[in-house]
Amino acid sequence: MKIRPEVVLKHILFLLVLLATARLGVWQMDRAAALKESARPMVEQPVVALSTIAKPRATIAEPAINRMVEMTGVYDKSYQAPSQVDSAGRTGTWQVAALRLSTGSGLGSAVLVVRGVGNPLLPVGQVRVVGRYEPSQFQDVANYSPDPKVLTRIDSALLLSSTSYDFYDGYVIASSESPPPLDHPVRVPIAMAPPHIPGFYWQHLAYMVLWWFFGVMVLLVWLGVGARRKT
Secondary structure (H helix, E strand, O other): OOOOHHHHHHHHHHHHHHHHHHHHHHHHHHHHHHHHHHOOOOOOOOOEEHHHHOOEOOOOOHHHOOOEEEEEEEEEEEEEEEEEEOOOOOEEEEEEEEEEEOOOOOOOOEEEEEEEEOOOOOOOOEEEEEEEEEOOOOOOOOOOOOOOOEOOOOOHHHHOOOOOOOEEEEEEEEEEEEOOOOOOOEOOOOOOOOOOOOOOHHHHHHHHHHHHHHHHHHHHHHHHHHHHHHO
16 A cells, blocks of 8 residues: 555654654653752752863863862953952952963863952963863853953953964853962952752642643544554
8 A cells, every 4th residue: 555645744744743742742851850859958068170171172061060169370461350240249340361381181281260359460480270161151241342451241252363272161250379479359249040940849740740731632633543543
């Protein structure tokens, strides 16, 4: 018996809709689990070398966000990032410096470091920096300035045309530097930020049940269409 193309297309459509409802149900179940996990007390993970969780010219991975990292290098250039808001809600101008790394697999690359508020003198020579690794800012938080040392947002992409470094994505908010700088900056608070997952736990579970209910209805309709064709 010859199978008509429209019948094949209809079965493919039913299959795609069935798979979509199943996947959407799993997605809502995962969101509910993630929301439940985010409600637990957050535990700080050990400090790791930046080069072990990230690579130059590669997008920051989700597990690397918020990690405490360490790296050693030499400060090169300093920038000002106005209108920045810290975890305590305070607005100020942050000093952002390019740190040329001298150890690890990122040798010869650079990462942006938020040293603190204001514009203190940069340390000279090798510096070991410990801080929290954050993703780049994708939206401008300050108005444009013709001064090339003023950043509208903290994003190494803004510096690619004026430097030759292989930058790490994101930036590090420094909590300490060793040896201690002579001109000590006012550090930016680096409270561990919990992941933001919109919605409520039971809301996601309800959506999960709803999507899977739709899937069962699609399956029943699919089976009914097949049964009618046989009769």
